[in-house]
Amino acid sequence: MNIIVFVKQVADTEARIMIKSDKKSLEIENKFNMNFFDEFAMEAAIKTKEKFKDTKVTACTYGPKRSIEALRTAIAMGADQAFLIDNTGFESEDSLIVAKILSAFARKEGFDLILCGRQAIDDENANVGVMVAEMLGIPHASAIVGFEVTDGKTVKIENEIEGGKETVEVQLPALFTTQKGLNTPRVPLITGVMKAMKAVIPTVDPTTLGLSKEEIDRNASGIEIISLEPPQQRPPVKIIEGETPEEKVRNLVKALKEEAKVL
Amino acid sequence: MAKNIFVFVEYKDRSIRKVSLELLSKGRELAEKDGSTVYAGVIGFHIKEIAETVKSYADRVIVVDNENLSNYRCDTYASVLEQILKKYQSSFVFGGSTVTGKDLFPRLAARLNAPIISDAVGIDFDGNRLRVKKPLYGGKVMSLLTFKDGVSPLITFRPNSFAVEKLSLNGEIIEENIDIAKDPKFVILNTDRGGAQKVDLQEADFIICGGRGMKGPENFQFLEEIADVMGGRVGASRAVVDSKWREYDDQVGKSGKTVSPKLYIGCGVSGALHHTMGMDTSKVIVAVNKDPNAPIFNYADYGIVDDLFNVLPILKEELIKSKQEI
Numbered sequence: 001m002n003i004i005v006f007v008k009q010v011a012d013t014e015a016r017i018m019i020k021s022d023k024k025s026l027e028i029e030n031k032f033n034m035n036f037f038d039e040f041a042m043e044a045a046i047k048t049k050e051k052f053k054d055t056k057v058t059a060c061t062y063g064p065k066r067s068i069e070a071l072r073t074a075i076a077m078g079a080d081q082a083f084l085i086d087n088t089g090f091e092s093e094d095s096l097i098v099a100k101i102l103s104a105f106a107r108k109e110g111f112d113l114i115l116c117g118r119q120a121i122d123d124e125n126a127n128v129g130v131m132v133a134e135m136l137g138i139p140h141a142s143a144i145v146g147f148e149v150t151d152g153k154t155v156k157i158e159n160e161i162e163g164g165k166e167t168v169e170v171q172l173p174a175l176f177t178t179q180k181g182l183n184t185p186r187v188p189l190i191t192g193v194m195k196a197m198k199a200v201i202p203t204v205d206p207t208t209l210g211l212s213k214e215e216i217d218r219n220a221s222g223i224e225i226i227s228l229e230p231p232q233q234r235p236p237v238k239i240i241e242g243e244t245p246e247e248k249v250r251n252l253v254k255a256l257k258e259e260a261k262v263l
Numbered sequence: 264m265a266k267n268i269f270v271f272v273e274y275k276d277r278s279i280r281k282v283s284l285e286l287l288s289k290g291r292e293l294a295e296k297d298g299s300t301v302y303a304g305v306i307g308f309h310i311k312e313i314a315e316t317v318k319s320y321a322d323r324v325i326v327v328d329n330e331n332l333s334n335y336r337c338d339t340y341a342s343v344l345e346q347i348l349k350k351y352q353s354s355f356v357f358g359g360s361t362v363t364g365k366d367l368f369p370r371l372a373a374r375l376n377a378p379i380i381s382d383a384v385g386i387d388f389d390g391n392r393l394r395v396k397k398p399l400y401g402g403k404v405m406s407l408l409t410f411k412d413g414v415s416p417l418i419t420f421r422p423n424s425f426a427v428e429k430l431s432l433n434g435e436i437i438e439e440n441i442d443i444a445k446d447p448k449f450v451i452l453n454t455d456r457g458g459a460q461k462v463d464l465q466e467a468d469f470i471i472c473g474g475r476g477m478k479g480p481e482n483f484q485f486l487e488e489i490a491d492v493m494g495g496r497v498g499a500s501r502a503v504v505d506s507k508w509r510e511y512d513d514q515v516g517k518s519g520k521t522v523s524p525k526l527y528i529g530c531g532v533s534g535a536l537h538h539t540m541g542m543d544t545s546k547v548i549v550a551v552n553k554d555p556n557a558p559i560f561n562y563a564d565y566g567i568v569d570d571l572f573n574v575l576p577i578l579k580e581e582l583i584k585s586k587q588e589i
Contacts, residue, residue, distance in 0.1 A: 013517060013537055017403050026404065036518055095369070096378055121517060123399055125381045127369040134373035139338070139449045142366045145511075156452070162275065162335065162362045163463070164456035171448035180518050181511045222378035222414035226394060226407040231543070237550070237563045245573040252549065252565055253581045260547045260564065262526045263585050 001055045001152055001172075003045045004106055005079065006116040006129070007038040009063055009070035013121065023227040034070040037117025039077075039185035040178035044147050045115055046078040047183065052152060056080050058109060062101050063087055068201055076188035076196035083109075085204045093123060094221035099131035101216055104209035106136060113155070114175040118143045126177075133175035141168055143179035267300040268293060269353035270321065271344065273363055274305075274313050281427060281466050282359035286420060287320035288428040289386065290357060294322075296388060302351055303434070306343050308333035314436055321434045325351065331443045334454070335363050338446035341370045346441050348375065353415060355393065360419040361465065372417045379417045380408060382521070384424045384544060401517050401540025421544070422465045423523045462496045464513065469495025470524045472515055472542070473503055476531015476552060476571060480508035485575040486530065492582050498522065498542075500532050516541035528578075530571045534559025551575075 011017065012031040020027055034042075042059070049055040059074035059082040061067050071082035085101060092098070106114060114133070119126035126142075133140035145165070146158030157176060158167050170176075188196070207213055214220060240255065242248035257263040268290040273280040290301045303321035305314045307328070314326045327343050344367070348356060356371075358364040360382040372379035385396035395408045395418060410416050464470070471486045471493075486497045499509035501516050515522055517537040523544035530551045532538060539562045542548070550563035551571045560566045567574055 011400065013401065013540070017400050019404060094378060095381075096372065096376070099369075099373060121401070124401070124521075125379075126365045127372070127379055127381055130366065130369035131373035131379075134341075134370045139446050140370070143362070160362055161454070161456075162273075163461075164454065166451060166455070167453040169450045169452050174448070180514075222411050222416060223380065224409050224411060226389065226409050228399075229405045229407065231398070231402050231405050234543075234548075234562065234564060237560045237566045239555075239560075239566045239568060245567075245569050246577050248567050248569060249574055249577040249581050252567060252578075253585055255565055256526065256547065256549070257585060260526075262547045263582075 001048070001052055001112045001149075002110055003048060003055060003057045003113045003115065004109060004111045005038070005041050005045045005057060005059050005074065006102055006114065006132070007042065007059055007061050007070050007074055008035045008117070008120045009033070009061060009067035010035045010120055010122040019228045019230060023229070024225050026228065032066060032069065034073045035117050035120045037119060037121070037178055037180070039117075040180065040182040041115035041117055042074055042077050042079070043183045043185040044178060046186070048113075048149050049078065052149065058082065060085065060102070060105055060109075062098055062206070071201050072196040072199065073188070075199045076192040077186060078192065082199070082201045083204050084201055085206050085209075087206070090206065090217050092216065092218045092221055094223055095125050095127035095131060096222075097216050097220055099128045099135055100211060101206050101209065102128065103132045103135035104211050105204065106132065108209055112172045113149075114173075116175075116177055118177040118179050129175060129177040136173075136175070138173045138175055139170050140175040140177070141170060142177045144176045145179050145181045147176065147182060266297065266354040267302055267351065269302040269304060269348060269351065269356045271356065271358040271364075271367075272303050272305045272313070272317055273359055273361060274307070274310070277312065279313060279316055280359065280361075280463075282361060282420070282422040284320065284427040285422070285425040286357045286359065287317070288430065289425040291320065291428070291430060291432075293386065293388070293393070297391075299354070302353065304344060304347055306332050306340060318434045318436060319432055320430050322432065324434050324436045326436055326438045327441050328438065329441070329443060331445065336445070336449070337366050337370055338449060339443050340367055341374060342444040343441050344371055345374050347439060355415065356417045358417070358419045360421045361463075364419045368417050368419050375415075375417075377415055377417055378410065381419045383418055383420050384523070386418070386420075398544070401536075402543050421521060421523060422463070423468070423525070462494065464496050464498060464515070464520050465522055467496040467522070468525045469493040470498045470515070470522055470526075470545075471495065471528045471530065472498035472500065472532055473509070473530050474500040474532030475502045476533075477503065477508070478531075482572075483509065485579070489575065489579050489582060492579060492586065495524070500535075500538050529559050529563070530575065532559050533557050534562060
C-alpha cells in the first residue's frame with residue numbers, strides 16, 4: 001500500500017512574529033516544527049506500515065527550502081521517502097492553489113491512502129486536506145480520532161461530527177485529516193534521527209507536476225491581502241478588590257453587570 | 264450585475280443554529296449597503312418549519328427537502344449546494360466555521376474552483392469591496408483580506424463573531440428538486456450523538472473553563488452548576504484534557520477549539536499561550552487564580568486573586584441572584 005502524508009512546517013507557537021513594514025508580510029523567528037496535527041497523520045501511517053509489511057510511506061510538503069527539516073522529522077519517525085515541493089518564486093498561501101499542487105503531486109506519485117493534519121496551526125484554515133480529496137475525486141473524513149486499516153482495501157475510522165462521533169467505513173483510495181486524540185505520535189529514535197540526517201530529500205519544481213506557472217503563482221490567487229495588523233490590545237486587567245471572597249465576587253458581578261454589561 | 268450573498272443555514276433539533284442567524288443578520292446588513300440580495304440555503308429532510316423561520320432573515324430561501332439529506336454527509340450536501348450555487352450565481356457564500364462548515368466548505372470550494380477564507384471573525388466594506396478579518400498564528404496577527412473582481416469566494420466565520428438581529432423580512436421560499444449523488448465508497452456504520460444535548464462550545468455565550476488548579480475531575484461539578492445557571496458550557500485547558508479529567512470535546516486552545524463567548528471565566532487556568540490563543544477573541548475575560556503572577560491576568564479584563572474553591576460557591580449564588588433580578 002502506498003501512503004502519502006502531507007505535512008507542513010510551521011512556526012513554533014512560542015516563536016516571535018513581527019509584521020514587516022510593508023504590512024503585507026511577516027518576519028518569523030527561526031523556530032519551526034512539523035505542524036502539531038500532522039504528527040498524528042505520520043504516526044497513523046507508520047502504524048499501518050508496521051501492520052502491513054509491503055507499505056511505503058511518502059512524506060511531502062509544499063513550502064520554502066527550510067521546510068526540509070519537517071521532512072527530516074517525518075523520516076526520523078519512519079517515513080520511507082520524502083519530497084519537498086519548493087515554493088520559491090510562488091509563495092502562495094492560498095488554499096486552493098496549495099491543494100492543486102499537492103493533488104498534482106499525489107496523482108503523479110500514486111497512492112492508496114493520504115493522511116494529513118486537520119489544520120495547520122499557522123494560518124488555521126483546515127482547508128487543504130479536504131480540497132485535495134475533492135480534486136483527486138476520492139472520499140474523505142475530517143478530524144479523525146480512530147483509524148484502522150481493515151484489509152488493505154477499506155479503512156474504518158471514527159470522526160468528529162456535530163455533537164458526537166461517527167464510525168465510518170471508507171473504501172480506499174481515500175483521504176483523512178487527523179485530530180488530536182487519534183494516537184500518541186512517537187518520539188523518533190536516535191537511529192531514525194541519524195537516518196534522517198543522511199537521507200537525500202529530492203526537491204520538486206511545482207511546474208513539473210503538470211501545472212502552469214500562471215496557475216500557481218501568487219497572482220493566481222483570488223484573495224488579496226489588504227494588510228496585516230497586530231491584534232487589538234486589551235486594557236490591563238482590573239483586579240477586583242475585597243476583604244473576603246464574598247466581597248470580591250459581589251464586586252465582580254457588579255462590574256460585569258454595570259461596566260462590561262455582559263450579565 | 265447585482266450581487267448576492269448566499270448563507271448556508273445549519274440547524275440542530277429543529278431550530279436554527281445561532282451562527283447561521285448571525286450570518287443572516289450580517290448578510291442583511293451588508294446587503295442594505297449595496298443592494299445585494301440575501302439567499303439562504305436550507306437543506307435536509309422535513310425542514311419546512313426551519314425554512315419558515317429563515318424567511319424573516321432572507322430575500323429568498325432555497326429549500327431542498329429530501330429524505331436522502333436527513334443527516335449531514337459531505338458528499339450529498341456538497342452535491343446539492345454545488346447545483347444551487349451554480350444556478351443562483353452567488354457572489355459570496357457564507358457558512359459557519361463549525362464541524363460541518365469545516366468539512367463541507369473546502370470540498371465545495373475545490374469543486375467550484377473558488378477561493379476560500381476560513382475561520383474569519385469579521386467582514387465590512389472597504390470602499391466598494393468587502394474586507395474580511397481573519398486571525399493568523401492564534402490571534403498574534405490579524406489579516407485583512409479582499410477579493411479580486413469576478414471571483415465568488417466562500418467564507419466561513421467563527422461562531423459568535425456577529426450579533427443576531429431581529430429581522431422581519433418575508434422572503435420567498437423556493438423549493439428545488441435536485442438529484443442527489445451519494446458516494447458509494449463511504450459507508451456509515453455507527454453514529455453517536457451523545458454530546459448533542461450540550462450547548463455547542465463554540466456557540467456558547469458563556470464559558471467557564473477549568474485548568475489544573477481545579478485539582479481533580481470531581482471538582483468540575485462546581486463549574487457544571489455555574490454553566491447550567493448561565494445556560495453555557497464548561498471548557499477545559501489542555502493540561503486538564505491530557506490528564507483525562509475532561510473530554511477532548513471540552514478543550515479550549517490552539518490544539519482544541521477556538522471560542523469567543525460574551526463572557527469567559529477561567530478558573531485555575533494558568534494562561535499558557537496555547538490556551539489564550541483559543542480564547543482571546545472572547546468579549547470579556549475573567550480570571551480566578553490564587554497566583555497573582557499567573558499569565559492569564561495579562562489577557563483578562565477582570566481578575567480575582569483568591570482560592571477558587573472559596574470563590575466558586577459564592578459566584579454561583581451571585582449569578583443566580585443576578586439572573587433573578589432580570
